[in-house]
Amino acid sequence: MSEVIHAGHHDHHDHGPAKGLLRWLYTTNHKDIGTLYLWFSFAMFLIGGLMALVIRTELFQPGLQFVQPEFFNQMTTNHGLIMVFGAIMPAFVGLANWLIPMQVGAPDMALPRMNNLSFWILPFAFGIMISTLFMEGGGPNFGWTFYAPLSTTYAPDSVTFFIFAVHLMGASSIMGSINIIATILNMRAPGMTLMKMPMFVWTWLITAYLLIAVMPVLAGAVTMMLFDIHFGTSFFNAAGGGDPVMFQHIFWFFGHPEVYIMILPAFGIISHIIPAFARKQLFGYTSMVYAVASIAFLSFIVWAHHMFTVGMPLAGQLFFMYSTMLIAIPTGVKVFNWIATMWRGSMTFETPMLFAIAFVVLFTMGGFSGLMLAITPADYQYHDTYFVVAHFHYVLVPGALFSIIAAVYFWLPKWTGKMYDEALGKLHFWLSFIGVNVTFFPQHFSGLAGMPRRIPDYALQFADFNMLSSIGAFIFGFSQLFFLFVVIKAIRSGKPATARGWEGARGLEWTLPSPAPYHSFTHPPEVKAEEVHG
Amino acid sequence: MKNFIARLASGALLAVASGSALADELNMRVGVTEISRQVYELHMIILGICVVIGIIVFGALFWSVFNHRKSLGAEPANFHDDTRIEIAWTVIPTLILILMAIPATQVLVAMYDTGGEDMLVEVRGYQWKWQYKYLDGDYNDTYSFFSNLATPRDQITNQSVKTDNYLLEVDEPLRIPANRKVRFLVTAEDVIHAWWVPDFGIKRDAVPGMLNELWTVVPEPGVYRGQCTELCGKDHGFMPIVVEVLPEQEFDAWYASKVTSELVREESFAETLTHEQLMANGETVYGTYCASCHLVNGEGIPPAFPAIVGSAIASGPRDEHLSLVINGVAGTAMQAFGKQLDPVQLASVVHYQRHAFGNDAGDMSQPQDVMNLSNGQ
Amino acid sequence: MANSTEVDKDIYYVPEQGWYPVFLAFGLMLLVTGMADSLNTIRGQGVADWTQSLLGFVIVSFVLYAWFTKVISENEAGLNNASVHKSYVWGMGWFIFSEVMFFAAFFGALFYVRVLVVPWLGGEGEKGIIGDYLWPTFQATWPVVQNPDPALFTDPIKSMAAPTELGGLAGYLPFYNTVILLTSSVTVHMAHDGIKEQNRKKLISWLAVTVLLGIVFLILQVEEYIEAYELYGLTLDSGIYGSTFFILTGFHGFHVTLGTFMLLMQLVRAVKGHFSKNDCFGFEASSWYWHFVDVVWVGLFIFVYVV
Numbered sequence A: 001m002s003e004v005i006h007a008g009h010h011d012h013h014d015h016g017p018a019k020g021l022l023r024w025l026y027t028t029n030h031k032d033i034g035t036l037y038l039w040f041s042f043a044m045f046l047i048g049g050l051m052a053l054v055i056r057t058e059l060f061q062p063g064l065q066f067v068q069p070e071f072f073n074q075m076t077t078n079h080g081l082i083m084v085f086g087a088i089m090p091a092f093v094g095l096a097n098w099l100i101p102m103q104v105g106a107p108d109m110a111l112p113r114m115n116n117l118s119f120w121i122l123p124f125a126f127g128i129m130i131s132t133l134f135m136e137g138g139g140p141n142f143g144w145t146f147y148a149p150l151s152t153t154y155a156p157d158s159v160t161f162f163i164f165a166v167h168l169m170g171a172s173s174i175m176g177s178i179n180i181i182a183t184i185l186n187m188r189a190p191g192m193t194l195m196k197m198p199m200f201v202w203t204w205l206i207t208a209y210l211l212i213a214v215m216p217v218l219a220g221a222v223t224m225m226l227f228d229i230h231f232g233t234s235f236f237n238a239a240g241g242g243d244p245v246m247f248q249h250i251f252w253f254f255g256h257p258e259v260y261i262m263i264l265p266a267f268g269i270i271s272h273i274i275p276a277f278a279r280k281q282l283f284g285y286t287s288m289v290y291a292v293a294s295i296a297f298l299s300f301i302v303w304a305h306h307m308f309t310v311g312m313p314l315a316g317q318l319f320f321m322y323s324t325m326l327i328a329i330p331t332g333v334k335v336f337n338w339i340a341t342m343w344r345g346s347m348t349f350e351t352p353m354l355f356a357i358a359f360v361v362l363f364t365m366g367g368f369s370g371l372m373l374a375i376t377p378a379d380y381q382y383h384d385t386y387f388v389v390a391h392f393h394y395v396l397v398p399g400a401l402f403s404i405i406a407a408v409y410f411w412l413p414k415w416t417g418k419m420y421d422e423a424l425g426k427l428h429f430w431l432s433f434i435g436v437n438v439t440f441f442p443q444h445f446s447g448l449a450g451m452p453r454r455i456p457d458y459a460l461q462f463a464d465f466n467m468l469s470s471i472g473a474f475i476f477g478f479s480q481l482f483f484l485f486v487v488i489k490a491i492r493s494g495k496p497a498t499a500r501g502w503e504g505a506r507g508l509e510w511t512l513p514s515p516a517p518y519h520s521f522t523h524p525p526e527v528k529a530e531e532v533h534g
Numbered sequence B: 001m002k003n004f005i006a007r008l009a010s011g012a013l014l015a016v017a018s019g020s021a022l023a024d025e026l027n028m029r030v031g032v033t034e035i036s037r038q039v040y041e042l043h044m045i046i047l048g049i050c051v052v053i054g055i056i057v058f059g060a061l062f063w064s065v066f067n068h069r070k071s072l073g074a075e076p077a078n079f080h081d082d083t084r085i086e087i088a089w090t091v092i093p094t095l096i097l098i099l100m101a102i103p104a105t106q107v108l109v110a111m112y113d114t115g116g117e118d119m120l121v122e123v124r125g126y127q128w129k130w131q132y133k134y135l136d137g138d139y140n141d142t143y144s145f146f147s148n149l150a151t152p153r154d155q156i157t158n159q160s161v162k163t164d165n166y167l168l169e170v171d172e173p174l175r176i177p178a179n180r181k182v183r184f185l186v187t188a189e190d191v192i193h194a195w196w197v198p199d200f201g202i203k204r205d206a207v208p209g210m211l212n213e214l215w216t217v218v219p220e221p222g223v224y225r226g227q228c229t230e231l232c233g234k235d236h237g238f239m240p241i242v243v244e245v246l247p248e249q250e251f252d253a254w255y256a257s258k259v260t261s262e263l264v265r266e267e268s269f270a271e272t273l274t275h276e277q278l279m280a281n282g283e284t285v286y287g288t289y290c291a292s293c294h295l296v297n298g299e300g301i302p303p304a305f306p307a308i309v310g311s312a313i314a315s316g317p318r319d320e321h322l323s324l325v326i327n328g329v330a331g332t333a334m335q336a337f338g339k340q341l342d343p344v345q346l347a348s349v350v351h352y353q354r355h356a357f358g359n360d361a362g363d364m365s366q367p368q369d370v371m372n373l374s375n376g377q
Numbered sequence C: 001m002a003n004s005t006e007v008d009k010d011i012y013y014v015p016e017q018g019w020y021p022v023f024l025a026f027g028l029m030l031l032v033t034g035m036a037d038s039l040n041t042i043r044g045q046g047v048a049d050w051t052q053s054l055l056g057f058v059i060v061s062f063v064l065y066a067w068f069t070k071v072i073s074e075n076e077a078g079l080n081n082a083s084v085h086k087s088y089v090w091g092m093g094w095f096i097f098s099e100v101m102f103f104a105a106f107f108g109a110l111f112y113v114r115v116l117v118v119p120w121l122g123g124e125g126e127k128g129i130i131g132d133y134l135w136p137t138f139q140a141t142w143p144v145v146q147n148p149d150p151a152l153f154t155d156p157i158k159s160m161a162a163p164t165e166l167g168g169l170a171g172y173l174p175f176y177n178t179v180i181l182l183t184s185s186v187t188v189h190m191a192h193d194g195i196k197e198q199n200r201k202k203l204i205s206w207l208a209v210t211v212l213l214g215i216v217f218l219i220l221q222v223e224e225y226i227e228a229y230e231l232y233g234l235t236l237d238s239g240i241y242g243s244t245f246f247i248l249t250g251f252h253g254f255h256v257t258l259g260t261f262m263l264l265m266q267l268v269r270a271v272k273g274h275f276s277k278n279d280c281f282g283f284e285a286s287s288w289y290w291h292f293v294d295v296v297w298v299g300l301f302i303f304v305y306v307v
């Protein structure tokens, strides 16, 4: 992708990119690294998606047809892990790399060499993880939440590789986040005060904070697993005075903030796209910032809502129910602000806007089902059924993933200097929109009817909804191959884009030429009032 | 009031999901207990609130989408702040949430009201079956048994037609009396499982080494089905729960007969069985307890689950084979079957393994040998 | 804005591309896969081959050495302006925060076990039924010297808990270690004063004392572990007390090792004539790290040994 971008810039400066493969291996440039992250995450998305298709194919009909239960479990586990750690998170880091230096008016990230390290750890980590599928005894088969003791005493040998892969991913995320924080706090152009920063920058600042706070806790959790497996400790074994449930507490102390890590940058992206296409300033900027901060704060005290059925004392159940419900308030503020931004705007509906609107609607639906899950007594009926699967796919797929797709369409002109084909983009949107709903809406019903998650085979009354869901999955999956086509076509033969890109776009990145120069801002730009909030 | 909101909510739901004939299939089950009904109502209240908020929020959004578009000549307005409305849309949701929290808290507190029970049952999850133990007041086991999936293998592999309760049927269901408060002590032997009967509105994780309490009072006799709902390994999808609720007298009679037949069964452990008896017995036991890992044909799924065919153990000294099965292999999925099977079953299954699938150890294993081994340790 | 494709070197420093990161990532991959493989072999009762891990370790060390040398030489060459310095400061600060959270996971485990699980297993508290029903012989005490299932987890003979009367401290290693670490925090501060006063002798001698204290700490720690294993029967597999004890003190010890090594490198640099009043980030970062390690120890001493 960037090959095109930098053509013609090579000769102008002393440390331009080297040619060929080494450029990508050795690069310290935020755009190159952003590009690497984005392509990597797309590859992971295809692999994780392929696993989802294995799942959906097996679940097309009752009975065991295509895979054995032990392989099915490996597919579920790796699908979850790869989508979360390999597709969504690296995509957001890629966007951060591309956009944050441009949006704050800097030439690059604060720590460019470490930036390269953060990226290159990932292919190795995921190489290890995917290779476990081919090991004796099979890959991780204990769910992406890897509850002990299924993931310790009863795990296949490959779990040791899995543990180290998680350590590596954690290191990568922590370094990436440190870099983002340092960039935001240190590299802003003069005049770009905190309360003038673009929303994407704000959401990433807070996300990076969350990451640094919780990735080490995950590292601690897998380290304790490693010790239980290999060194005879008893953290998660009651026979030695430990407790399997303790694993879940530690995991979800990481895991719940983790799900917000996957949505806060999405909020940032949507807060750029809606104003641009409504041709109106973002409504309630200040409350948007506070809402994100409150969500981040609350995310640390709600973790046990994933564990309502483990048998906590009543006081604990009530605390976690109430605190979880509170998250609806700041999230609601965000939804209302987006709608108020659209209100009395002058809207057009190009592809990024379509994805953004679908995001607002479908994410909110996922939020509603989340709120229902938060109601403890009702969660006893929903927990570990497809109702939960429906909930989190609504917030993750038309939530996180749609925001990423929207971001790609929105900033592609800036990255490549080319426009995508609007008609194809719209087609991609409608295919995705229909596909995603056909896939995941019926899962609410199979869940309410009582279908547990993580099963390769099911009772006859769930058959209709599963068949529908599988058909939707194929529609949705293949639409994403179409997305690839639309993007490649734009890069190769798209019409040249203007610097401003979109009529209503605002922000420092749009003051740069399209494609943006290799070192975005070589001198601190003047921060003009019309480009920032305020 | 609660009922009214619930009805309103179901109306709204049906408006959304077209076709009222489907309503049963589309929604949570009402269930048969007081608790499950309360949960259902709670579910309908929160669903209704969400649907109403959704209609308002999405209504506003789509109104804007259809009316404030550039193609209609809309000019962008210039506002980007309004403290009053922002306070309103913070406070109103807060109030709504409080409204939701009140009934939720009430139901939850009611659920935690354990104790005062008429009967006590231990529920223990194993890979991949449930064990039920009837306990007396001092927690002594009076009668216990395992409850295994009863769906035939060939239905699962699509070689024969799937019957009505496909995957939801067991060889021996848990039986409890109607109208009595039954308290369950839920735990597990190996990994975490979860015990769920949707119609009772109760679900709790079964955690090895830990214990959770659960209770129910079922007014109507009947058969109620559920499934394990915590990923517990390979056959997590194949460990159903079936509870048969009997009228009180019927239950009492059944229970008394079980307790006496338990004593008779123990006497039979002294008998000596023939090769044919052992093989026949053994095949059944093997099919229910062993085949999930070692497979019906004894080939296992190496390396995770070793083959019995040609296994060194199955042709080696008999007592080693017996004690491996009795004690299991610590730290692996091979459980200590001494705790699960009686001497007749243990002797038969070992004898079977030593003489089936082309194995031919040529010796005999008798219940008495099992008892000698167990006592010797 | 003349010549706008050149990055303004007074404000920014954009390093040229380099091979370190990708080789470091590769080395890490070799290291961890080698370790995983060896651990699995040992678990399967085999004889592990550590060659690959060793190779990975060598690569990682070599790259780190080259990388840091490069960064230091850039600094000596005056390429690091105020902004770069600030980025390094933020970087180190947030790195230490991530380390705090890493230890928080283990402290969290300790508290959870002590406050909730062990009492429950012993038949006390809200879920005491667990102990009554499943572990009738288990008594809740902390330190746990008798495990719920002693057949699986051998009971330690004695715990490492601090003696109850002050006099007992005389023969109590962790107490000496506390004194040593606290002292070393002061000595590293003295060394910093040396830089600020531009007194190189003061810097070098106090820094050397700090490194020495770090080493003594580690020796005593090893001594303590030997005692635990040989005299007290307190091991990694002696149940939850041993588990929490060794994971906390062990990872702390590992961090002391790193910290000592970092300070040692700063000592070498100090001898070579690096550092000035306004330019001593390497030293400062190491000393912050050292203070962090010290604070963790105080937490450890209180919650693992005393309370």
Ligand code: HEA
Pocket (backbone or CB within 6 Å): A145, A259, A260, A262, A263, A305, A306, A307, A324, A325, A327, A328, A329, A331, A332, A333, A335, A363, A364, A365, A366, A367, A368, A369, A370, A371, A373, A374, A375, A379, A382, A383, A384, A388, A391, A392, A395, A396, A399, A400, B050, B053, B057, B093, B094, B096, B097
């Ligand atoms: C991006 C990821 C993401 C996001 C944003 C969320 C958001 C929320 N989630 Fe979700 N969740 C997951 C990802 C996510 N979740 C995942 C992956 C799992 C499963 C993990 C696993 O087990 O594998 C899960 C599981 C999960 C559970 C556990 C279920 C179970 O296993 O039994 C619960 C329970 O409380 C929950 C609750 C919530 C809540 C209350 C929100 C809230 O943040 C939602 C808030 C939003 C709204 C409410 C909508 C907008 C608000 C308004 C329009 C205002 C007015 C509204 C009202 C007053 C009602 N989630």
Ligand code: HEA
Pocket (backbone or CB within 6 Å): A045, A046, A047, A048, A049, A050, A052, A053, A055, A056, A076, A077, A079, A080, A081, A083, A084, A088, A142, A143, A144, A145, A389, A393, A396, A397, A400, A401, A439, A453, A454, A455, A469, A473, A476, A477, A478, A480, A481
């Ligand atoms: C961020 C996250 C994310 C995303 C994007 C998705 C995307 C999808 N998910 Fe997944 N999912 C999770 C996160 C995510 N999921 C998590 C965390 C779990 C829980 C795991 C657990 O229980 O432990 C889960 C579990 C889960 C289940 C439950 C499994 C079970 O309980 O056993 C199902 C079942 O339908 C499912 C389906 C899908 C489908 C159909 C998609 C689709 O959107 C995917 C569409 C994409 C494609 C299909 C790719 C297109 C590729 C091709 C067409 C082939 C070309 C390929 C190559 C050239 C290599 N997911």
Ligand code: CUA
Pocket (backbone or CB within 6 Å): B125, B126, B128, B192, B193, B194, B228, B229, B230, B231, B232, B233, B235, B236, B237, B239
């Ligand atoms: Cu047992 Cu799932």
Ligand SMILES: [Cu+2]
Pocket (backbone or CB within 6 Å): A255, A256, A259, A302, A303, A305, A306
């Ligand atoms: Cu959560």
